[in-house]
Amino acid sequence: MQTPFPLLRLTRCDRCAVRQGSWCGHLSNEVQGELANISHIRSLRIGQSIQAESETSQLLGSVVSGALRIQKTLDDGRRPLVGLLLPSDFFGRAFADYSAVSIEAASDDTVVCCFDRQQFEKLAQRFPEIEHKLMLNALDELDAARGWMVLLGSRTVTQRLAIFLMMLYRRKGSDPTNAGSLVQMPISAADMAGYLATTRETISRITQTMKRKGVVQFHGRQHFEVLNVQQLVRMAGQDEDIIGSLAMPDIQNRTVIMTGRV
Amino acid sequence: MQTPFPLLRLTRCDRCAVRQGSWCGHLSNEVQGELANISHIRSLRIGQSIQAESETSQLLGSVVSGALRIQKTLDDGRRPLVGLLLPSDFFGRAFADYSAVSIEAASDDTVVCCFDRQQFEKLAQRFPEIEHKLMLNALDELDAARGWMVLLGSRTVTQRLAIFLMMLYRRKGSDPTNAGSLVQMPISAADMAGYLATTRETISRITQTMKRKGVVQFHGRQHFEVLNVQQLVRMAGQDEDIIGSLAMPDIQNRTVIMTGRV
DNA sequence: CGCTCGGTTGAGACGGTTCAAGACGTGTGG
DNA sequence: CCACACGTCTTGAACCGTCTCAACCGAGCG
Secondary structure: OOOOOOOOOOOHHHHOOOHHHOHHHHOOHHHHHHHHHHEEEEEEOOOOEEEOOOOOOOEEEEEEEOOEEEEOOOOOOOOOEEEEEOOOOEEOOOOOOOOOOEEEEOOOOEEEEEEEHHHHHHHHHHOHHHHHHHHHHHHHHHHHHHHHHHHHHHOOHHHHHHHHHHHHHHHHHOOOOOOOOEEEOOOOHHHHHHHOOOOHHHHHHHHHHHHHOOOEEEEOOOEEEEOOHHHHHHHHHOOHHHHHHOOOOOHHHOOOOOOOOO | OOOOOOOOOOOHHHHOOOHHHOHHHHOOHHHHHHHHHHEEEEEEOOOOEEEOOOOOOOEEEEEEEOOEEEEOOOOOOOOOEEEEEOOOOEEOOOOOOOOOOEEEEOOOOEEEEEEEHHHHHHHHHHOHHHHHHHHHHHHHHHHHHHHHHHHHHHOOHHHHHHHHHHHHHHHHHOOOOOOOOEEEOOOOHHHHHHHOOOOHHHHHHHHHHHHHOOOEEEEOOOEEEEOOHHHHHHHHHOOHHHHHHOOOOOHHHOOOOOOOOO
């Protein structure tokens, strides 16, 4: 299992675009090597599932490009989103016999770097630093979920949408490979409705209003452009700081959006 | 640090009412002993804070009796609840320099068993099983937060309130020390409004309607009685299973409500 | 006694859903 | 190439749940 020079061994991780911003990027070289041994890359089409609800979780890993949606199924058939995983985010649930959520690709170009759960857990038992990172990640996600909860309970749909667009805009801003004015919209309008706890109709009405006011412009379904940042911030609800701290706390710290294949 | 017979040593934990249902109850005897060494019991009055928002977290621990509310502060002054901690729940955030939430007592008889964060973290580094439990706990809380998120986004206030009452009712049902028909309501109506993302007025209207329909009866502010379970379930929205699985996934597995002091 | 605090009740307004119909773009088969 | 169906988005109108504002009540307390 051990190579003669484990610290010098090159792995596919060395060329991974999201490693720096990802949970695995700051592990020791030894552990990174071990993880690389059991990891594999997988491409997903929109709607393709990697985790069914109430099923035993089999795969864990990180998003490399595209987006995953985390959703729950309601008895009336609706499937509201409870989370959105973007490049460098960790997905899956270790040490659990079932998953409370389902996870599937939200866009067509989604690429994930994943591990078999059993293999991963064995590794985690050998190296406590893995569990440590997982715990920190879970706590961050918990903060994010709580932030989003507050958002759903206290803001109007217009504010929520503005906040969501601002988050995507900021994330683009910290992406050196994407200097243009276009921001990628990783999910469909229907998914946005699910994530923002509203309907397609309302999303449509509000985006139209934003267009009319010259705040944003939409180019196709996958891209939009922020024409008036200040007004977008105002629509998000006065306090500029909220956008960064709520919902996806560290999204502005993430560095890279994948541009090629790993 | 080691006693001659560590496995036989009696600690205050042996008489702890919530230990069985708590995260610490299933740790090894050795670790339980070490934890007991650094733990101390603290009583809190309503509104007393154990964690300020954006401050470094200093205390971690478990709720022994009463309840803690987890809340965030909005720029307009509102303080919506994002979580409610009941006996045997773990609170606080290890390995973090700041807390995204504030935590304070929600009722007057709240008792917590707590640790100094630094001491706790030292212990956690020595015993990986502690971190393992913390991680599982964080993941459970994440599921709970997501469940609650769905609830806020997809159910009416009446349904949310009915679900909340059902949860308290079920929790009581599994409590051998509380065989009566009265269910303890650990928080004020104002806190309920915050937790259910609504207003005091609406809570009042709905509880009055429930009274009128003979579904529940309130005895004072701290107790209520479920007169018609089936109808309460119906108000919660058809599917009986939701109540258990959403929001507080394992609340029905918790065993004990504290009756005396530790 | 008057104060605050928690809860109750009513009237009105508003945001967002629901239902229904139409527009647009896209792929498919004749 | 057109006709057609299909999914996605758009728009309108009616409806309804909940919030807001405001007044009121009762209990506890200085």
